[in-house]
Amino acid sequence: MSAVTDTVATAAPANPISQSFRDSLVVAKRNLIRMTRIPEMVIFGLIQPIMFVVLFSYVFGGSMQIGGSTSPEAYRNFLMAGIFAQTVTFATAGAGAGIADDMHKGLIDRFRSLPMARGAVLTGRTLADLVQTALTVFVLAIVALLVGWRVGSNGDTNAGKVLAAFGLLLLTGYAFTWIGALIGLSVRTPEAATSGGLIWLFPVTFISNAFVDTTHMTPWLRHIAEWNPFSATVQACRTLFGNPGVSPSDAWPMAHPVWASLIYSVVIIVIFRTLAVRKYRSATA
Template sequence: MSLALERGVIGERGSALTDTFALVGRQLTHLRRAPGKFIGIAMNPLVMMLVLGYLFKNFIVVPGSGDYQEYILAGCAAQVGLASIGPSAIGVASDLRTGLMDRLRSLPISRTSVLMGRTLSDLVLAAGTVVVVSVAGLLLGWRIHTGLWEALAGYGILLLFVYTMLWVGVLVGLVIRTLETIDAVGALVVVLFSFLSSAFLSTDGMPDWIRPIAAWNPVSAVVTACRDLWGNPSSPVRDGLPAQHPVIVALVSLAVMLAVVIPLAVRSFRTAAAR
């Protein structure tokens, strides 16, 4: 018994980083054998880009001036994060159903590492999807008009948003567990948070009672920050803190979300694995 406990402590405290990277490698190997997850995440933003940015670009006017294709690229890229919630939640719920989580729990590894390994491997997948979306945008005429560091900063904020959404997905999967319900919730999140934001349309033309909700939606802060950092067109009306300081609002809101969601997910995982 004491040996088992000692091994558990070593797994929890001594090699958490090693455990995490080992699990990341395992997850990435599995993802290479099942490319459907990548396709599922990439389809939604790519379809939105093609439909809105190519077919309907002449019917939608960007406030102020600018190309609508350049306006929506940040929104399509942010949608990668929203579209990752459902697959992340389904993956966790499936692992609980099949008993994989119980097998991992029996090993002398950190329980936090199990969730970290999943979210980091999913982040690699999502980053690849962001690259695909960016290349598609380049083919349709999108360009970055700022320097290298501004461009990288925009992608950094975008990937931080994606990582936050992956943790939200983990929490959803641990709490709900029913695959059909998770699928419905994931689709609803993509629609609501995409269109109740400035991802595809300016909030200036929204009804008065919806405008504050859309303005404080973290998606709006993220896409506005990316547009500013990439030199892409954005709304000329900058009323309110989120519009005036989108980078700060995006970073603070995502940090707060991570500080809340990660402990809740770890606690839910320990409770779920003990059942």
């Protein structure tokens, strides 16, 4: 007589890191598909930075003194790094509004019922926003070339440095989307997330070296502008693009802008990703 025994094979638990990575890609794919089905999201995201390029280039181009020159060409070359940086940071509002909308519609509750990493929902959303930001920057660069922007206008550069500048821009944009994620989790409606995502960005972008030389500011305001993380990215891009920059400064971020931009971005990601994931867990507990 023989006994028949049934054995149940149990799968080994998945590696938490690899599972989080896969889940993040799934969520990112979901958001990218959603963007293709709502093309006006991408189109409206492109219109605003293009308007900034055209308006600032032609309205202020002949009245700003950059490096002793008031020519429109000099200001356009000075301006574009600031416009690029402003564009990637303004993606913060869209990230916050998107997450707030998912919370408002109950989509986050559906994700909770799935066996997936908690942080993957936010990581996937921010990765999808990064892809949209990259597309916006690409189109913006084409428009900038059409209005007269040129790399290497005031120094040596090469393709590697130009790509590094765009890489820094995307890293900065990705860092700021985590701020938007925290805002989106902290408010009740997408409208509030949009307002909350923009209201603090205006002083950050305008109290900087993005649109004017900081030497024209009062000393205390110049000090704030030179230590502004946004200014570090702008100055780093001008250095890598070979475009004219602000006047020499003793402030460490302005003397070492590439390193300063990298450090600022990493610190922002670490801090605000931690806070956003913690907020997400408490909000969906």
